[in-house]
Amino acid sequence: MDQFLQQLINGVSIGSIYALMAVGYSLVYSIMNFSNFAHGGVIMLSAYMGYFAIILLDVSFGVALLLATLGATLIAVLIERIAYSPLRKRKAPTLYFIISAMGMSILLENLVIATIGPQFKTYPIIFAESTIKLGNLSISKMDIFMLIIAAIALAGLVFFLNKTRTGIAVRAATYNARASQLMGVNVGRIVSIVFALGGALAGIAGVFFGIRYTVYAQAGIITNKAFVAAVFGGLGSLPGAIIGSILLGIIETFVAAWRSQLRDLTTFAILIAVLVLKPTGLMGKNTEDKA
Amino acid sequence: MIKVLEINNLTKKFGGLTAVDDLTFHVWENQIYGLIGPNGAGKTTVFNMITAVYAPTSGEIIFNGESLVGKSSYEIARAGITRTFQNIRLFKEMTVYENVHTACHLNTDYNIWDSLIHNKNYKSGEKQIRQEVNELLERMGLYERRDEVAMNLPYGDQRRLEIARAVALRPKLLLLDEPAAGMNPDETNELVKTIRGIREDFNLTVLLIEHHMDLVMNICDQIVVINFGKEIAKGTAQEVQNHPEVIEAYLGKREEELLHVDA
Amino acid sequence: MEYYLTVLTLAGINLMVVLGLGLLTGFTGLFSFGHAGFMCIGAYTSAILTVTLKVPFVIALIAAGLVAGAVSLLLGRLTLKLKGDYFLIATLGFGESVRLIFDNIEPLGGARGFSGIAKNSNFVSVWIVCLIGIFFLVRLMNSRYGRNFTAIREEELASSTIGIDVFKTKLLSLFISAIYAGVGGSLYAHYMTFIKPSNFALIKSTEFTIMAIIGGLGSITGSVIGALLLTILPEVLRFIADWRMVIYGAAVVILIIVRPKGIAGGKEFKDFFFVVWIRRLFNKRLAKKDPGNGGKL
Numbered sequence: 001m002d003q004f005l006q007q008l009i010n011g012v013s014i015g016s017i018y019a020l021m022a023v024g025y026s027l028v029y030s031i032m033n034f035s036n037f038a039h040g041g042v043i044m045l046s047a048y049m050g051y052f053a054i055i056l057l058d059v060s061f062g063v064a065l066l067l068a069t070l071g072a073t074l075i076a077v078l079i080e081r082i083a084y085s086p087l088r089k090r091k092a093p094t095l096y097f098i099i100s101a102m103g104m105s106i107l108l109e110n111l112v113i114a115t116i117g118p119q120f121k122t123y124p125i126i127f128a129e130s131t132i133k134l135g136n137l138s139i140s141k142m143d144i145f146m147l148i149i150a151a152i153a154l155a156g157l158v159f160f161l162n163k164t165r166t167g168i169a170v171r172a173a174t175y176n177a178r179a180s181q182l183m184g185v186n187v188g189r190i191v192s193i194v195f196a197l198g199g200a201l202a203g204i205a206g207v208f209f210g211i212r213y214t215v216y217a218q219a220g221i222i223t224n225k226a227f228v229a230a231v232f233g234g235l236g237s238l239p240g241a242i243i244g245s246i247l248l249g250i251i252e253t254f255v256a257a258w259r260s261q262l263r264d265l266t267t268f269a270i271l272i273a274v275l276v277l278k279p280t281g282l283m284g285k286n287t288e289d290k291a
Numbered sequence: 292m293i294k295v296l297e298i299n300n301l302t303k304k305f306g307g308l309t310a311v312d313d314l315t316f317h318v319w320e321n322q323i324y325g326l327i328g329p330n331g332a333g334k335t336t337v338f339n340m341i342t343a344v345y346a347p348t349s350g351e352i353i354f355n356g357e358s359l360v361g362k363s364s365y366e367i368a369r370a371g372i373t374r375t376f377q378n379i380r381l382f383k384e385m386t387v388y389e390n391v392h393t394a395c396h397l398n399t400d401y402n403i404w405d406s407l408i409h410n411k412n413y414k415s416g417e418k419q420i421r422q423e424v425n426e427l428l429e430r431m432g433l434y435e436r437r438d439e440v441a442m443n444l445p446y447g448d449q450r451r452l453e454i455a456r457a458v459a460l461r462p463k464l465l466l467l468d469e470p471a472a473g474m475n476p477d478e479t480n481e482l483v484k485t486i487r488g489i490r491e492d493f494n495l496t497v498l499l500i501e502h503h504m505d506l507v508m509n510i511c512d513q514i515v516v517i518n519f520g521k522e523i524a525k526g527t528a529q530e531v532q533n534h535p536e537v538i539e540a541y542l543g544k545r546e547e548e549l550l551h552v553d554a
Numbered sequence: 555m556e557y558y559l560t561v562l563t564l565a566g567i568n569l570m571v572v573l574g575l576g577l578l579t580g581f582t583g584l585f586s587f588g589h590a591g592f593m594c595i596g597a598y599t600s601a602i603l604t605v606t607l608k609v610p611f612v613i614a615l616i617a618a619g620l621v622a623g624a625v626s627l628l629l630g631r632l633t634l635k636l637k638g639d640y641f642l643i644a645t646l647g648f649g650e651s652v653r654l655i656f657d658n659i660e661p662l663g664g665a666r667g668f669s670g671i672a673k674n675s676n677f678v679s680v681w682i683v684c685l686i687g688i689f690f691l692v693r694l695m696n697s698r699y700g701r702n703f704t705a706i707r708e709e710e711l712a713s714s715t716i717g718i719d720v721f722k723t724k725l726l727s728l729f730i731s732a733i734y735a736g737v738g739g740s741l742y743a744h745y746m747t748f749i750k751p752s753n754f755a756l757i758k759s760t761e762f763t764i765m766a767i768i769g770g771l772g773s774i775t776g777s778v779i780g781a782l783l784l785t786i787l788p789e790v791l792r793f794i795a796d797w798r799m800v801i802y803g804a805a806v807v808i809l810i811i812v813r814p815k816g817i818a819g820g821k822e823f824k825d826f827f828f829v830v831w832i833r834r835l836f837n838k839r840l841a842k843k844d845p846g847n848g849g850k851l
Contacts (some may be wrong), residue, residue, distance in 0.1 A: 035639045086811045095585060096810050098642070099767050102760055103806025110799035221756070224646065231643055265654040271647035276632045279640055342715050368717035382708035384772075393705045394716040396698040403726075406697030407690055413697065420698075460717055 002136040007253050013143040015249020016150035017212070020205035021226035022233070022241040023157065024076075024198025030174040030236035031194050034094045035227065037101040038079050040220025041108030042199055046072035046206025047215045048112065051121050061126050065149075069203035076199025077192055079104055088191065105220060112217040121215040146208045153204055154242060157197060161238075170194060174236070225252075228271045234281030243282060293320045293355075295464055295496045296341075301350035303336050303520075310336040312520035314350070318464070318513075323490065323497040325511035327504075329540055333520040334500045335377055338466050341498075342374050343367050354464065369397060373457040374466035377500070379449050383442040387433055387452055388424060390441050394459035395420045424459070430492065431455040431485070447478045451485065458489055465489075467499045471506050479503060483510050508532065516540070559677045561789050566680035567741045569781035572765045573687050573774070574734025579763065580771035581695065582727040583707030585642040587759045588629075588649030592622040592732040594754035595652060596739030598662065601671045601749060611674035615683070615740045622736025623729050630725045649759050656751040667750025674744040683741060687734060691774055694730070703727050704772070764806055770816025775823040780816065 021043060028036045049071045053064035083100040131138040161167040173190045209222060225248065233244025248267065256263040274281060296318040303311040311333040318324045326334050339345045341352055343364045352359040359367055373394075382390050399416035406413050428434040431451055436444060441452060450470055457465055470486070471479045483506060490497055501507045507514065508528040516524040516537050524534040531537055571593055578584050596618035603614040633644040657665045694700050702723050705713045714720045743749045761784070769780020784802075791798035809816065823829060 029639070033639075035642065083807050083811075092814065094639070095579075095583070096814055098585060098639075099763075099810045100807050102764065103803050103810065105803070106760075106764075107800055107803030107807065110796065110803060114796035114800050224650070224756070227643055228647070231640070235640070261658055265651060265658065268647040268651040268654065272632070272644060272651065275636060275640060275644045275647070279636050344711065344715075363719075364711075364714035365717050365719045368715050373717075374715055376712065380709045380712040382705050382712070384708060385704060389701065389704075393698075393701045393713075393718075396702065397717045399698065401698070403694070403697075403699055406699060407693050409693065416698075456712075456716060 006137055006139075007257055008250060009137075009139055009143065011250030011253035012246055013147055013249070014212075014253060015229075015246035016147050017205050017208050018226050018229045018249055019154060019242045019245035020150055020201045020208070021223055022230040022245045023154065023238055024201045025223065025226050026230045026233075026236060026238060026241040027174070027194050027198050029230070031170075031191060032084070032088070032097065034097040034101070036198075037098065037223075038083065038104035038108065039076075039198065039202060039226070040223035041105045042072050042076050042079070042202040042220075043206040043209065043223060044112065044215075044217065044220040045075055045108060046203040047210030047219055048116065048121070049203075050207035051123055051210055051215050054124060065204065065207050068207045069200050072203025072206060073196050073199040076195045076202065080191060080195040085188070085191075088188075109217050109220060116217070118217060121210075123211045123215070126211065142211060146212075149204060150208075153201060157201070158238070160197070166193060170197075225267060228267055231271060231281055232274050234283040237281070237283040240281055240283030294318070295320050295322075295355060296498065297351065297353040298337070298341075299351040299353070301337065301340060301352065302348045303333070303340060303345060304348045310520050311340070311347075311517075314515075314517065314520070314522055316515045316522070316525060318496060318498055320496055321490065321494070322512045323486065323499060323510050325507045325514040326498060326500050326517070327502075327507055327514060328517040328523075332517045334517065335468055336520075338374060338468055338498075338500065341367070341372060341466060368460060368462075371460075371463035372466065373460050373462040373464075375450070375453040375457055375468055375470060377468040377472065379453055381441040381449060381453055381456070384440060386438050386440055387428065387444065388437040390452055390456050391424045391427055391459050392420060394456045395423050397460055398423065427455055427459055430489075431458075446473050447481075450474070450482075454485070454489070458493060458495075461493065462495065464496045464498065467497060467501075469500055469502060471501060471503045474503075479506055482506070486510060561786060563675075563677045563680050563745060565782050565785035566677070566684045567738055567745065568762070568765065568785050569684050569778060570680075570687055570738035570741060571735045571762050572769070572777045572781040573684075573691055574731040574738070575762050576766045576769075576771070576774065576777035577691065577694075577703070577734070578727050578731040579766055580773065580776070581700065581707060582703040582724060584634075584724060584727065585763070586645040586728075586731070587642060587756060587763065588645030588647075588652075589731075589735045589762050590754040590756070590758035591645075591649035591652035592626060592735035593739035593742065593758070594656060594751065595625055596622045596736030597743035597749045597754070598656060598668065598739075599736070600740035601668050601743045602662070604674070604744070605668075605671055611672070611744060615737060615744075618740035619733040619737040622739065623733040626728045626732030627725065630728045634721055634724050634728065646756065646759075649754075650756055653751045653754050656754075663750070665751060667748055668743075669748045671743050671747045671749070673747050675741045676745070680741050680745065683737065687737070688774060688778070695774065699723075699726065707772075764802075768806065768809060768816055770818030770821075773816070773818040773822055775821070775826075776816050776818030779818055783817070 021039065025036060025039050028039070046068045050064045050068035053059050053067045054061065059067070083104045084097055087096050087100060126142065130142065131140050132144070161171050169185050170190055170193055173185055173187060209219060226245070229245040229248045230241045232248055233240030233242070248270065251270065252263050252267060255266045294317050298314060298316050301311055301314045302309065314337065326337060328334055336345065340347045341359065343359070343362055347360060354370060354372060382393065385393070399420055401412040401416040425434065428437055431454065433448065433452060433455060436448060441449065444452060454467065454470065467486070471482055474482060486497060487510065489495060499511065511528060514526065514528060514531045515522055516531055516534070518540045523536040523540060524531050571589055575586060575589050578586055599621040600614035600618040603609040603617055604611055629648055633641055636644060656662060662668050702713070702718050705718060706720055706723055710720055765780035765784045766777055767780070768784060769778065770776025788798055791801070813819070824833070
């Protein structure tokens with residue numbers, strides 16, 4: 001039983017990192033209808049930014065997290081400006097966006113290899129006494145901290161989307177970009193906001209990922225898990241992305257405890273099963289296109 | 292005369308919205324039948340149900356005595372119903388020739404091996420299609436532009452090309468969704484001639500959605516008027532024109548109509 | 555000399571997969587991030603056949619294509635009805651699953667790989683297979699099958715309303731595409747003599763897609779240019795070491811923004827201006843006899 005609870009907490013903690021990634025990916029998908037493969041690059045860069053902030057600038061962890069988040073926000077918006085907005089302006093087909101995103105992702109990954117190098121970097125230990133004992137359970141302080149920050153960030157996003165003027169405009173645009181444009185919503189600005197939001201969450205996720213594992217140039221590949229989680233929950237649905245991520249985190253943790261080499265295979269098996277059985281995911285809407 | 296198309300109690304609901312409501316009308320062989328009504332009345336939805344883009348919520352669609360409900364779009368095309376689209380859907384980057392060519396494929400039956408080894412089946416099949424395409428382009432006045440890429444054509448020619456592509460399948464029933472949209476009066480007159488002409492040449496029945504009232508009154512043998520998905524009048528041009536509900540639907544909507552023309 | 559032949563042989567192997575991918579992505583408009591998976595299946599199939607069952611290489615080569623094709627039919631049946639990016643994500647999941655499955659099959663060496671494969675392919679045999687592949691693809695694209703693929707790419711709804719069975723046609727495209735990838739995998743296994751699942755990771759699928767795009771989607775000539783250029787270029791750029799992949803990535807972004815149709819720009823070799831000139835020069839008399847033959851050869 002203790003073992004079970006322990007794994008469950010682990011799973012939720014990993015799942016919350018996935019959720020931070022999946023939400024950004026899902027947001028971009030819902031407004032621009034393409035899979036932003038450069039999202040992984042932002043996460044990877046943020047992990048590096050957090051690491052260097054601590055090592056080189058010698059700032060506290062909180063400040064490093066903040067700096068990395070701001071940096072990631074900026075990078076995400078820049079990527080949109082450079083790689084997508086020229087395509088958006090000439091109404092290029094979705095295919096082109098995906099290709100541009102792939103190019104961007106290769107560019108970022110190799111830029112890091114060329115400048116920083118391919119070595120793995122490890123974050124310094126942040127909490128000296130790293131676990132809390134609860135009966136027979138020992139929970140790492142870092143896990144709790146991550147969970148809380150992730151929850152706050154996601155709650156903040158939900159608040160923003162539902163309670164602020166700009167947030168409501170974003171939601172309107174994800175619902176129907178063309179209609180919003182006709183109603184006078186500046187879609188270019190909305191797109192920038194969406195990328196900024198996705199980037200900020202990716203920033204937090206990147207630092208957490210770096211702490212949990214290590215920092216390396218190919219770290220962006222982890223976003224594949226976030227794609228799976230987003231599809232699992234229902235592409236374009238934010239609650240879906242969060243629930244899908246947490247579930248995926250839990251499933252992965254349990255599978256890994258049983259047979260670690262089957263962990264990733266399970267992830268993709270889930271993906272294919274969802275696509276075949278319920279392609280709209282757990283929370284996705286079933287819509288009929290208008291011809 | 293033979294009933295080509297029977298629409299019986301056709302209904303389509305999108306969530307809470309009823310786009311087409313208990314609609315019934317019958318189209319007879321060789322008729323040009325008009326389906327008219329204000330914007331958003333559900334006309335295109337009827338076309339989309341006939342061609343299986345949408346599944347009807349309830350009701351019957353019967354073509355030459357056979358129910359079409361549950362069939363796929365391609366099966367319906369093969370059964371003899373083809374269409375054009377309100378927002379033209381050509382194969383944009385293909386040439387005029389290739390657009391029509393692709394639609395002629397059903398008239399040939401060489402298989403994949405024939406096409407890899409280029410045997411007699413392939414050659415005679417291709418030759419036959421080539422001939423058909425050229426004849427049809429000639430007939431539609433597009434022969435001179437055959438090697439131009441579809442998306443570079445002037446608007447009127449794009450509309451005509453879409454009709455040519457639909458006719459290339461040798462359908463029995465042709466559905467035209469606002470064929471005169473965006474055309475000037477001269478082009479519209481030309482179009483009326485074309486539609487009449489192809490009806491004679493290919494022994495077609497035509498079901499047509501249109502906003503240009505003069506065009507509808509000019510060429511339709513029978514008309515059904517719908518508003519909010521419901522039938523409000525049925526009959527010949529004269530009968531329909533003087534129907535009070537039709538006048539109200541159109542005059543009452545006049546302002547909105549004008550707005551929609553620009554949109 | 556040996557070195558150049560190796561590079562060109564690898565270019566040929568890549569070309570085989572890119573030809574198939576070009577059919578799917580460039581002509582049918584379906585994106586795949588799983589072609590390394592089909593390649594992997596082809597590589598292992600032919601390795602098992604020649605090493606364990608002592609089957610002649612040529613038969614193993616054909617079998618590799620057919621097995622990859624058969625798997626694609628299964629994948630296609632399950633996923634080709636999906637809309638938007640879902641199919642793309644499904645192929646991504648498929649490609650990664652294939653790699654991870656082979657990682658876990660211990661009798662085939664698992665993650666350590668499969669060695670001791672006879673070196674049955676070389677520069678000449680690879681390029682003969684490629685030429686046959688190109689020949690068949692050109693013919694396919696000039697038939698009603700090829701034109702149906704393009705029609706679906708251009709306008710799916712209109713395709714179905716002119717009687718094209720969209721699902722079946724997409725399935726055919728995926729099937730043929732997977733056969734090419736499987737054959738490519740077989741050539742690869744019998745050239746390298748050693749394969750391991752990580753040879754066929756997601757990045758490999760991405761590279762194939764980029765080759766097809768940079769060369770030019772919707773053009774067989776483009777696939778050839780893309781596969782050759784992007785296999786040779788990194789070799790030429792070895793002196794700038796790590797920066798070459800940075801340039802590669804930047805080139806993809808710039809190209810898709812500036813010249814989205816790739817180097818070939820959707821044209822085939824026979825349509826390039828210099829080829830047209832040369833052809834006109836030779837065909838003047840013919841052209842006089844048969845004016846306006848539809849622009850066909």
